[in-house]
Structure formats: structure tokens, C-alpha cells
Amino acid sequence: MIGQYSFSGNSEQYLHLGRKHPRQILIIPPFFEEMNRTRWLLLAAMRTLDEARIGTILPDLPGQNESLVLDSGISIGMWGAALERLAAQSGVIIDMVAAFRSGALLDDAVDCARRWRMSPEDGPDLLRQLVRTRLAADREAGLSTSKALLMAQARHENIELAGVEMSPALIQELENARLPVHDEVRTVRLEGSAAPADTYLSGKPLWRQSEPEEDHWLAQQIAADLAGWVPR
Amino acid sequence: MHEGVEIVEHTVRAVLHDVLGISQDRLALFDEATPLFGALPELDSMAVAGLLTELEDRLGIIIEDDDVDGEIFDTLGSLVRFATDKALG
Numbered sequence: 001m002i003g004q005y006s007f008s009g010n011s012e013q014y015l016h017l018g019r020k021h022p023r024q025i026l027i028i029p030p031f032f033e034e035m036n037r038t039r040w041l042l043l044a045a046m047r048t049l050d051e052a053r054i055g056t057i058l059p060d061l062p063g064q065n066e067s068l069v070l071d072s073g074i075s076i077g078m079w080g081a082a083l084e085r086l087a088a089q090s091g092v093i094i095d096m097v098a099a100f101r102s103g104a105l106l107d108d109a110v111d112c113a114r115r116w117r118m119s120p121e122d123g124p125d126l127l128r129q130l131v132r133t134r135l136a137a138d139r140e141a142g143l144s145t146s147k148a149l150l151m152a153q154a155r156h157e158n159i160e161l162a163g164v165e166m167s168p169a170l171i172q173e174l175e176n177a178r179l180p181v182h183d184e185v186r187t188v189r190l191e192g193s194a195a196p197a198d199t200y201l202s203g204k205p206l207w208r209q210s211e212p213e214e215d216h217w218l219a220q221q222i223a224a225d226l227a228g229w230v231p232r
Numbered sequence: 233m234h235e236g237v238e239i240v241e242h243t244v245r246a247v248l249h250d251v252l253g254i255s256q257d258r259l260a261l262f263d264e265a266t267p268l269f270g271a272l273p274e275l276d277s278m279a280v281a282g283l284l285t286e287l288e289d290r291l292g293i294i295i296e297d298d299d300v301d302g303e304i305f306d307t308l309g310s311l312v313r314f315a316t317d318k319a320l321g
Contacts, residue, residue, distance in 0.1 A: 033278070128297075129285050135297050136277035147297045162278065192246070194292035204250040208282035210274070211253065 005059070005086045008078070013066050014086060017046050018055035023230050024092045025049070026110055027058045028083065028103030031126065032164050034207040035064055038100060041206055044219035045226070052227050057094075059086050071165040072158050076105060076123070076173040083109040096230045101207060102126045108180035113231045115185040118222065119193070119205070123177025130161040186229045188222075199225065240291065240316045244308070247286045252279055264309030269302060280305065293318040 001019070004011045027042060029035045046056040061079045062069040087094050087110040096114045099107040104120035121129075131150060138145045153159055154171045189197040190205060203218030245262070248254050252274040269275055275283075284295050295318060304314045 129281060132284060132297055133278050133281040135300075136280040139302060140277045162281075192290050194290060205282075205286060208251045208286055209253060210276070210279060213253070 003090070005082075005089045007062060007082045007085045010062065010067070010069060012060050012062055012082065012086075014057055014059040014090070015043075015046075016055065016057050016090065018050040018053065019092060021050070021053045021055040023053075023095045023232075024055040024057065024090075025096045025098050025116075025226060025230060026083070026087065026090075026094045026112070027056055028097060028099040028106050029058065029061070029064075030101035030103050030121075030207055031061070031064070032102075032130070033162055034101055035061075037207045037209060037212045039065075040212065040214055041219055041222070042100065044214070044216060045222040048220055048223035049226060052223070054227055054230060055092065056098075057086070057090055057092075059083065072167050074164075074166070075170050076177055080106050080109040096226075098226055104179050105177050108182070113184060114229060115182050116226055116229050117179075117185060117187045119189050119207075120179055120187060122179050123174040126177075127171070127174040130164075130166075133162040134160070186225075188225055201225070236320045237312070237316050240319050241312045243290050244287065244312050244315055247283055247290065251283050251286050262308050264307065264312075266308045268307060268311060269305035275305065287315055291315060291319045 001016055003014050003016050005014060027046070029042060030038055042058055046058060049056050060067045062082050063071055063074040083106055094110050094112045096116060097107045097110055097112050098116040099120065100118045102121045104117045105123060107115050107117065131147060134150060135145060135147065154166065155168050158165050158167050187197045188199050188201055189195060191200045191202050193200065201218060201221045203215050203221070204213065206212040206215060245259055249256060249259055252272065254272070254274065284300065287293070288295055304310055
């Protein structure tokens with residue numbers, strides 16, 4: 001079902017599958033364009049979990065997906081507060097948070113016993129990718145620019161990065177955003193990644209594809225790994 | 233061919249397949265001189281950024297954005313040479 005949660009005077013949407021199931025997972029999607037690119041994957045994994053009697057909640061963060069909040073008003077702190085409000089209004093107890101990519105930056109927003117992360121990315125890495133996209137676009141347009149100039153501009157006025165208008169406050173948050181540290185956290189990555197993980201799943205990084213494939217096998221592996229880690 | 237270079241070329245081809253969605257059949261026809269940027273419609277600016285970051289993740293390297301110019305993406309050969317320099321020094 002599609003639910004609504006209220007945050008800061010706005011009504012935001014969330015998708016809740018299997019709200020009567022005994023266990024509930026809050027999913028935090030990646031930020032910005034990667035959110036769109038992974039939506040099919042997340043929904044496919046959610047449907048598989050529903051069949052296994054595990055409920056899942058997928059929120060729209062303010063300023064993302066169907067939200068009416070403007071890009072320039074987005075901040076990491078505001079997103080954390082929004083997730084806290086959503087958890088309080090969802091009517092269920094969250095057993096676990098499952099965060100994808102940059103979503104892991106917010107996985108301390110809600111109290112729960114365990115966390116699960118897929119290919120987590122911290123603020124500086126996300127910012128680097130966003131700046132890199134802008135630099136590539138500028139190069140393609142024949143504009144000469146440099147990372148240092150772009151960052152100097154981003155620190156004192158709104159700039160557009162990868163299709164999103166970002167405020168200096170958000171840039172500063174991203175520059176300093178580290179992944180929260182937890183006792184009980186499981187990290188999964190894709191095979192081929194050079195970074196450490198608890199397990200590696202086979203599949204392509206759909207979040208980097210402009211027209212992502214519908215990879216059912218990857219969705220199933222994600223659902224199975226989540227089901228094995230959710231507290232009993 | 234040096235074993236390290238072979239691994240880098242294999243990784244570059246895998247990233248072209250995984251990130252840009254170029255089929256293995258098409259990739260099999262790619263050689264060192266095959267043009268990339270401007271010749272592959274899949275390779276737009278957003279894709280360039282994703283491709284560089286994916287290469288970093290898989291090869292465990294850091295690519296400085298100010299070192300990146302259009303010439304890196306001229307051909308498959310130039311991209312492999314750039315990645316090899318970063319990965320093997």
C-alpha cells in the first residue's frame with residue numbers, strides 16, 4: 001500500500017508491503033539519480049520479501065521521487081529527521097534498516113537491532129561522483145572548468161550537479177558525511193568490487209546504468225540475504 | 233602481453249559491458265583502435281562519470297578528475313592505457 005507521512009508541513013509518500021508481517025525492514029534508497037535507477041531492483045526485492053512474510057517500507061525522502069520539496073531545500077540532517085518521523089508514523093516496529101549506496105549515510109536515523117548495507121558510499125565519495133558528472137558535462141559542452149573552481153563556487157552559491165540544484169549547506173554536509181558506525185551491520189557488495197564486504201552478490205551495478213536492466217536474480221539474492229540477517 | 237595489462241583490459245571491457253550495457257557480441261569486435269567517445273551513443277557525460285568510478289572500485293585506484301581529458305576516451309586502447317598507468321604505475 002502507498003502511505004503518507006507528514007514531515008515539516010509536507011505530506012510525503014512511502015510504500016509499505018506486508019505491514020501485517022511479523023518482521024519489518026525499513027529500506028533507505030540511494031540519493032538522487034541512483035534512487036531512480038535502483039527503484040525497480042528495490043521493488044523486486046521487496047515483493048520477494050513479502051512472499052517470505054517480511055514487511056518492507058520504502059520512503060520517498062523529501063525532495064526525491066514524488067516529493068514536492070525543492071532540491072535546493074534538501075539536507076542530510078533533514079532527511080534523517082524525516083526518516084525518524086516516518087518510523088514513528090508507520091504503525092510498525094522497525095526490526096532492521098537496509099540501506100543502499102549513499103542511503104547508508106542515514107542508517108542511524110531509526111533505532112533498530114541490526115543494519116544491512118549494499119555497496120555503501122560516504123558523503124565525499126557521493127560528492128566526487130556528482131562533481132565528476134558535472135565536469136564531464138562541462139567538458140562535453142566545451143567549457144573549461146576544474147574541480148577546484150567548481151567546489152569554490154559550490155561552497156558559496158547553489159549549483160547544479162547531475163541534474164540536482166544543491167545548496168552550499170548540502171555540499172558542506174556531504175564533504176563531512178561519514179558512514180555511521182554500528183555493532184551489528186552486514187555489508188554486501190557486487191562481485192568484482194575491490195572493497196571489503198561480508199558477502200559478494202553476482203550482478204551489475206545497476207545504479208550506474210542510464211537505462212538499468214531488470215535483474216531478477218540480483219533482486220532475489222538481495223532478498224535472500226536480507227531475510228537471513230533480519231533479527232528473529 | 234604483460235599479465236597486469238591483460239587484467240586491466242579485461243576489467244575495462246567488463247565495465248563497458250556492465251555500465252554501458254554494450255553486449256559481449258559487440259565488445260568482441262572492439263580492438264585497440266575502436267573509437268569510444270563520440271562513437272558510442274551510450275557514452276554520455278553521466279556515463280563517463282559512472283565508468284570512471286566503476287573502474288576505481290574494481291581496480292582499487294583513484295583517478296584525479298583534473299587528470300581526465302577527452303583523449304582518454306578516444307579509443308579502447310587509450311582508455312586501457314590510462315587505466316593501466318593508474319593501476320600498475
